[in-house]
Amino acid sequence: VLPVVAIVGRPNVGKSTLVNRILGRREAVVEDVPGVTRDRVSYKAEWTGRQFMVTDTGGWEPDAKGMGMAIATQAELAMRTADAIVVVVDATVGATATDEAVARVLRRSKAPVLLAANKVDSERMEAEAASLWSLGLGEPYTISAAHGRGTGDLLDRILEAL
Numbered sequence: 205v206l207p208v209v210a211i212v213g214r215p216n217v218g219k220s221t222l223v224n225r226i227l228g229r230r231e232a233v234v235e236d237v238p239g240v241t242r243d244r245v246s247y248k249a250e251w252t253g254r255q256f257m258v259t260d261t262g263g264w265e266p267d268a269k270g271m272g273m274a275i276a277t278q279a280e281l282a283m284r285t286a287d288a289i290v291v292v293v294d295a296t297v298g299a300t301a302t303d304e305a306v307a308r309v310l311r312r313s314k315a316p317v318l319l320a321a322n323k324v325d326s327e328r329m330e331a332e333a334a335s336l337w338s339l340g341l342g343e344p345y346t347i348s349a350a351h352g353r354g355t356g357d358l359l360d361r362i363l364e365a366l
């Protein structure tokens with residue numbers, strides 16, 4: 205049985221883009237319209253010779269009532285079923301109320317939680333992630349899922365945590 209890494213976070217932060225980056229191919233559904241990923245989809249992945257499952261989550265209508273609740277539920281589910289959890293936040297937006305709701309759930313996680321500050325597409329954007337320490341999930345790892353910036357380091361951290 206392979207260890208499971210769950211990717212959680214609110215819509216449009218780049219979860220599916222990160223999953224594709226981890227898989228090294230286009231498979232998870234990425235859309236400019238948030239909420240296209242079906243509830244949860246798992247894929248077999250490999251990094252530095254180690255295999256694991258990566259679970260993409262999503263599929264909520266961005267403005268539907270109870271979206272925050274659905275995401276919190278997904279985070280709860282991840283806590284119970286995953287061996288490590290990656291919370292993705294959009295560093296160009298900063299922590300939203302929904303991000304904070306997810307963080308509140310995951311601060312109780314027994315499984316290791318890593319905070320990925322996504323959309324840091326260039327060096328000069330690095331500083332924008334510093335405010336994400338406020339989520340109480342430890343160091344924000346800056347990445348650009350779209351360009352692959354920092355994602356190798358994040359994968360190293362994920363495997364260390366497993």
Ligand code: GDP
Binds near residue numbers: 239
């Ligand atoms: P999800 O809803 O969290 O799964 O987000 P998606 O992976 O579907 O991405 C939402 C939008 O953000 C898409 O338009 C992506 O192209 C864009 N996006 C994802 N990662 C990055 C990134 O690292 N940098 C930038 N600039 N855009 C990104």
Ligand code: MG
Binds near residue numbers: 240263
């Ligand atoms: Mg998605």
